[in-house]
Each structure stands twice: as C-alpha cells, then as structure tokens.
Amino acid sequence: MEPILEVRNLTCGYQRLPVFTGVNLTLYPGQLSGLVGPSGCGKSTLIKAILGLVRPWEGEIWFRGKQLKPGVAPPKVGYVPQVETVDWSFPVTAEEVVMMGCYQNQKILPWQSKRERNIARQLLNRVGIEHVAHQPIGNLSGGQQQRVFLARALVGEPDIVFLDEPTSSSDLQIQHELLHLLADLNQQGLSIFLSTHDLNSVATHLPWVICFNHGLICQGEPIDIFTSAILEKTFGTEMVVFHHQDRILIASSGTSLRHQMQHNLPAILRKTASKTK
C-alpha cells in the first residue's frame, strides 16, 4: 500500500537547540495512530513540521509519493491544535470558526455564502454539535470547542487529520466520547494521527501507537508496545502495566497507586469498561 505520508530523517529544533533528530515515520491510509511521549519531548514540533508550520533543519516529508517543499503544508490535511493555544475570547461563533476552514489562512469575510454555511452546519452535525452553531466559541465547553476545531479540520474533506493533545484538557468521559467519534470517522475512511500523554485512552482506543521521546522509540499495537520496559524508555519513569482479558491498564509505579491497583484491579477494569461503552 502506498503511504499517505513519510517523514524521512527529520531533524527539528529551535534557536540552535535540537528537539529531535533523524526521525523516520510512515503513515498509511486508514491508520488511526497515536503519538505518545512525555511533555516537551517534541510531539507538537513533529506535527507542526509535518504541517509546514515549523521548518525542519534537515530531512524530507513526502505526501502520497511527492516530496513537499520545506515549510509547505501537505494538501488535503486537517489540523486540530492544542486547545490551550487558542484565544477563546475571539468573538466568533462555532459556525464561523468552521467556516474559517473554507478560507484557509485568510480572515473570515463578512459575506459568507449559503454554501459555506451549509458546509459548516453539516460538519458540526457530523461531530455531534450542530445545536451550538450560533454560540460564541468562548462559551462552549472544552469538549465542544475541540469538536468545533475538528469540524473545521474536516473542511475540504482531508485524507488525514492531525490532532495535537486532543484529550489533554477534558475529563475521562469527554475523552472517551471524543476518541469514539475519532474511531467512527476513521471507520468512514479518514486517517487520523493524534498526540497524547494519556496512555490509558490510547491503550483502549487506538490500534497503533508510536512512542516518542526526542526521537522515535518504537511503534506497534498497544498490546506489544505497552510494556514496562518500553514505557520506561519513553517516559523515563517506571510504569506498571496490567493486563486483564483484552484490556491494558497503565499506572506510574508510585507505591500506593501500585498497591491499590494490584488489590482493586477487577473493580477498576469494570469501571473503565463501563466508561468506554
């Protein structure tokens, strides 16, 4: 199968300090994959480099067999930024944020067409929040704001969408709902690549995981990748991995948490299972 995206020997950094060096990564059509690694290890930088928002020091990025010029965004790609980086006081409605996707990087125009409004409505409907179309973006919950940006990323029917830490600022229930929505979109043919710290959501929802810490450590299915040795190498701290039937649960190895999990594991797993349904 032809890859959708290839990163070859990529090195990036800021102000002469490298963030990562020599990264090779191949993404295939239909993949739903998660990039996991500790804070500050370069996940956002990798995503931004792929999207042409950070200029690599070295290396190449190929999209569907064609090499991209440095600093140029691939075609047919959507991006959902970290919600923390968005200015929520900006006076626009959810529908207008989605319509901004129609204008790419231009400012929103006062004469949006009926067609653009329809597109925005359909996409808000697709991500389950059409009812908030006329509400100011700053008044929405974190989960709703995330979905507005997901709807905006879907303008133009991208082949692949990148989401930077989509689960970081939401509670467990919202995270599960969002990951279910992403799994549904993936079933409809969309390739998805997201970064996260949240190992348990990834273990439960994502079929493919890429471990990263200033460089690629390894990748594979959660069942193969989530071992104490690989997680320690990725996060630089000891972690405990529990397996129960087809479920994986990960905890840092703080003694009280470890003790609690070893004694209450069946109950914890039942709770996690009911939340993911």
Ligand SMILES: Nc1ncnc2c1ncn2[C@@H]1O[C@H](COP(=O)(O)OP(=O)(O)OP(=O)(O)O)[C@@H](O)[C@H]1O
């Ligand atoms: N614009 C910038 N200028 C200078 N340094 C930066 C810039 N953006 C990021 N960095 C630094 O580069 C390193 C990697 O940051 P990056 O945001 O890529 O990590 P991350 O893994 O996405 O972190 P997090 O999970 O906390 O979002 C960090 O040390 C960060 O401080």
